[in-house]
Amino acid sequence: MLYAGFMSTLLPPFPQPQEPVDKPQLLEVGSGAGEPCLRADAARNRARLLEAATRLIAEHGAAGVTMEAVAAEAGVGKGTVFRRFGDRTGLLTALLDHSARNLQADFLGGPPPLGPGAPPVDRLRAFGVAVLYRTAEQLDLQLAAQPDAARRYAHPSVRALRTHVTVLLRQTLPDADCELLAQTLMAYLDPALINHLTRQCGMPMERLEKGWLDLVDRVTRAET
Amino acid sequence: MLYAGFMSTLLPPFPQPQEPVDKPQLLEVGSGAGEPCLRADAARNRARLLEAATRLIAEHGAAGVTMEAVAAEAGVGKGTVFRRFGDRTGLLTALLDHSARNLQADFLGGPPPLGPGAPPVDRLRAFGVAVLYRTAEQLDLQLAAQPDAARRYAHPSVRALRTHVTVLLRQTLPDADCELLAQTLMAYLDPALINHLTRQCGMPMERLEKGWLDLVDRVTRAET
DNA sequence: AAATTAAACGGACCCCGGTCCGGATTGCCT
DNA sequence: AGGCAATCCGGACCGGGGTCCGTTTAATTT
Numbered sequence: 001m002l003y004a005g006f007m008s009t010l011l012p013p014f015p016q017p018q019e020p021v022d023k024p025q026l027l028e029v030g031s032g033a034g035e036p037c038l039r040a041d042a043a044r045n046r047a048r049l050l051e052a053a054t055r056l057i058a059e060h061g062a063a064g065v066t067m068e069a070v071a072a073e074a075g076v077g078k079g080t081v082f083r084r085f086g087d088r089t090g091l092l093t094a095l096l097d098h099s100a101r102n103l104q105a106d107f108l109g110g111p112p113p114l115g116p117g118a119p120p121v122d123r124l125r126a127f128g129v130a131v132l133y134r135t136a137e138q139l140d141l142q143l144a145a146q147p148d149a150a151r152r153y154a155h156p157s158v159r160a161l162r163t164h165v166t167v168l169l170r171q172t173l174p175d176a177d178c179e180l181l182a183q184t185l186m187a188y189l190d191p192a193l194i195n196h197l198t199r200q201c202g203m204p205m206e207r208l209e210k211g212w213l214d215l216v217d218r219v220t221r222a223e224t
Numbered sequence: 225m226l227y228a229g230f231m232s233t234l235l236p237p238f239p240q241p242q243e244p245v246d247k248p249q250l251l252e253v254g255s256g257a258g259e260p261c262l263r264a265d266a267a268r269n270r271a272r273l274l275e276a277a278t279r280l281i282a283e284h285g286a287a288g289v290t291m292e293a294v295a296a297e298a299g300v301g302k303g304t305v306f307r308r309f310g311d312r313t314g315l316l317t318a319l320l321d322h323s324a325r326n327l328q329a330d331f332l333g334g335p336p337p338l339g340p341g342a343p344p345v346d347r348l349r350a351f352g353v354a355v356l357y358r359t360a361e362q363l364d365l366q367l368a369a370q371p372d373a374a375r376r377y378a379h380p381s382v383r384a385l386r387t388h389v390t391v392l393l394r395q396t397l398p399d400a401d402c403e404l405l406a407q408t409l410m411a412y413l414d415p416a417l418i419n420h421l422t423r424q425c426g427m428p429m430e431r432l433e434k435g436w437l438d439l440v441d442r443v444t445r446a447e448t
Numbered sequence: 449a450a451a452t453t454a455a456a457c458g459g460a461c462c463c464c465g466g467t468c469c470g471g472a473t474t475g476c477c478t
Numbered sequence: 479a480g481g482c483a484a485t486c487c488g489g490a491c492c493g494g495g496g497t498c499c500g501t502t503t504a505a506t507t508t
Contacts, residue, residue: 039474039485067465077488082466146373153420180412180435183421187411188404196377197407211404219442263504266456290494301458306496308456 046084048074053095062144065092092145093157096138100157103134107164120171121220124185127168128212131161131189136198136205142191153183162186172220181219188215270308272298277319286368289316316369317381320362324381327358331388344395345444348409351392352436355385355413360422360429366415377407386410396444405443412439 038046052073056065067088071078085091112118113126135142147155162182169178169185187193188211197203262270276297280288291312295302309315336342337350359366371379386406393402393409411417412435421427 041473042486045487066463068463071488078466079468079488080486083486088465143373149367149370149416150419152416154424177431177435177438180421180431181439183417184408184412184439187414187417188408190411192373192376193407193411195374197404200378207401207404211401214401215405215408215443218445219439221442221445221447224445263455265504269456291496292494295458302460302495303458303497303499304456312495 042084045074045076045080048076049081049084049091050094053091057095057141062092062140065144067091089145089147089151092141093155096141096145096157099134099138100160103130104160106130120168121216124165124168124172124216124220125213127165128185128189128216129209132194132205132208132212135189135191135194139191139195139198143195146191158186161189169220185215185219188212266308269298269300269304272300273305273308273315274318277315281319281365286316286364289368291315313369313371313375316365317379320365320369320381323358323362324384327354328384330354344392345440348389348392348396348440348444349437351389352409352413352440353433356418356429356432356436359413359415359418363415363419363422367419370415382410385413393444409439409443412436 049070053065053070056069056073065088067081068078070091071081074081081091085094107114107123107127107130109115113122114130115123118126146152152158165185166178166182169176169181173181194208197208198205273294277289277294280293280297289312291305292302294315295305298305305315309318331338331347331351331354333339337346338354339347342350370376376382389409390402390406393400393405397405418432421432422429
């Protein structure tokens with residue numbers, strides 16, 4: 001129910017993929033022309049599939065989202081699911097796309113401290129906290145949507161967040177290897193880690209939050 | 225060929241699991257009694273399976289290590305593979321166990337700066353570098369052996385390394401949340417990240433190494 | 449040595465992710 | 479309207495991970 005009911009509104013303005021898959025094109029937001037626009041039946045089926053997946057998650061959890069089940073629930077063939085979303089990860093990612101775009105909009109153009117206007121370090125702090133809680137909310141889905149080891153760090157949505165962190169870092173530490181530091185910071189926000197710490201180790205979110213602020217402090221601290 | 229030829233020597237003194245799987249019991253090394261000791265046929269088959277897997281990796285890469293293929297190559301039934309190693313991850317982990325034990329022996333009892341005797345921060349630096357290069361050597365296997373998102377951070381071998389980092393950190397930063405900091409440091413050494421940075425981004429190992437040293441500096445730096 | 453029991457074996461079986469391709473639709477163009 | 483090409487659909491098909499259970503075999507006991 002966390003993700004329920006947002007699909008119904010986003011079909012018309014929610015075209016997407018072309019060749020094999022529809023990648024969540026974070027970053028190029030305002031576009032308006034670059035996208036191929038699906039055929040009518042394809043768009044209809046896409047919407048049905050997302051709704052079906054949402055329903056299945058609500059009923060049986062993320063584990064119940066089997067490609068066949070989604071296809072059946074949506075009343076389409078299995079091949080259609082794969083044509084549209086590429087693979088299971090793609091489908092699950094599409095389910096998260098809505099919230100991902102919101103987050104991105106917030107830190108790209110929203111009010112400070114998350115958005116522009118605040119000092120970079122403050123934005124960094126706010127960013128981490130925002131991601132932390134967003135992830136905790138959708139933990140099961142985020143976990144299930146995680147690609148295999150070889151693609152995890154190359155995944156577009158992760159790259160988008162990391163790029164933002166890199167930019168903020170560079171404004172604070174112009175001489176450091178901000179790409180590596182950004183990877184480190186992002187690693188702290190890995191859904192799998194958050195899952196481990198909260199559910200398997202029983203840490204409260206407040207501790208994770210403090211941990212993030214402390215980490216940002218340490219990483220951005222001037223040399224002694 | 226990286227991992228070839230070490231199994232032949234470790235069958236007799238390489239007992240292991242009991243119930244469903246054989247977990248790599250890092251940490252409790254000297255034991256000598258705690259282990260159930262396999263039945264003769266089971267031990268023989270275990271050895272055969274590890275050899276078979278090694279052979280398959282050499283020929284077809286880690287992707288070629290299919291449970292059925294290993295079973296066939298070893299001349300046993302598929303069920304036997306699962307009984308012995310639990311799942312694919314377990315089998316692949318067993319293949320890495322040898323090197324994991326070596327590393328652990330080195331930082332628990334080897335010469336400084338990796339082993340005891342050097343200042344904690346120096347040990348930390350050496351530890352990261354050692355893990356970095358060990359991982360790079362076995363990258364394909366390490367990648368393939370990575371468990372799914374829900375178990376990645378709970379995996380015994382990862383825990384063992386992390387515990388060590390936690391201890392070293394605590395000696396340096398008695399008042400910090402060393403568990404979280406250890407997670408952060410370990411995340412930098414994630415095989416999937418190393419794979420991404422070296423193969424997908426084309427970074428040289430020297431840069432990763434510098435990055436580790438820098439990270440340790442920042443994390444362990446006194447407050448300003 | 450025979451009997452007993454716990455453990456190991458093996459392969460048939462199930463499920464699911466992913467592929468493929470002949471056939472049906474859609475959107476465009478005349 | 480009618481025709482055409484591009485796109486999409488759907489379900490049969492494949493391969494691999496993981497499970498199950500009747501059978502076999504190793505260790506132990508008498």
